[in-house]
Amino acid sequence: QVQLVESGGGLVQAGGSLRLSCVASGRILSINFMGWYRQAPGKQRELVAARPTGGSTNIADSVKGRFYMTRDANTNTLYLQMNSLKPEDTGVYYCHATGIYDRYPRRADFDSWGQGTQVTVSS
Numbered sequence: 001q002v003q004l005v006e007s008g009g010g011l012v013q014a015g016g017s018l019r020l021s022c023v024a025s026g027r028i029l030s031i032n033f034m035g036w037y038r039q040a041p042g043k044q045r046e047l048v049a050a051r052p053t054g055g056s057t058n059i060a061d062s063v064k065g066r067f068y069m070t071r072d073a074n075t076n077t078l079y080l081q082m083n084s085l086k087p088e089d090t091g092v093y094y095c096h097a098t099g100i101y102d103r104y105p106r107r108a109d110f111d112s113w114g115q116g117t118q119v120t121v122s123s
Contacts (some may be wrong), residue, residue: 002026002110004095009117016121017083022095022114024076027102034071034078038119040091048093049080063089085121092116 008020024031035050035058049069051057057069068081078095095114100107 002028002097002099002101002112004097004112004114006093006095006114006117009093009119011120011122012085014086014121014123016085017081018085018119020080020082020093020095020117020119022078022080022097024078024095024097024112026110027104028076028110029100029102029107031073031076031097031099033099034095034097036069036078036080036093037096038089038091038093039116040088043091045094050096082119085119087121087123090119090121093119 003025004022006020006022008018012018031053033052036048037045038048039045047060048063049057049059049067066084070079094116098111101110
């Protein structure tokens with residue numbers, strides 16, 4: 001299967017910055033989609049930013065102009081640069097990816113989530 005591992009979360013004061021990383025590993029043949037989601041305590045998981053390969057980035061209105069998502073296709077790594085953080089950005093941030101992997105002797109679809117990384121913004 002395909003594993004996603006996030007890192008870069010932590011505790012930061014309001015106005016600060018963090019950079020999250022997500023590395024996808026496994027017998028990946030192609031990635032169709034990668035994105036970041038977050039879940040605040042007592043709330044549903046929501047989209048932060050996501051982009052299909054070759055497509056446009058869909059980014060939540062609440063983070064536009066503050067968060068920027070980039071991807072290194074060579075290393076299958078997804079980044080989320082978070083600037084001007086606010087207390088309402090607090091939550092667990094999850095990486096999500098879909099694509100195709102080598103499941104010898106065939107290919108198979110994958111739909112994977114990372115374990116999440118905690119981001120806490122203090123006021």
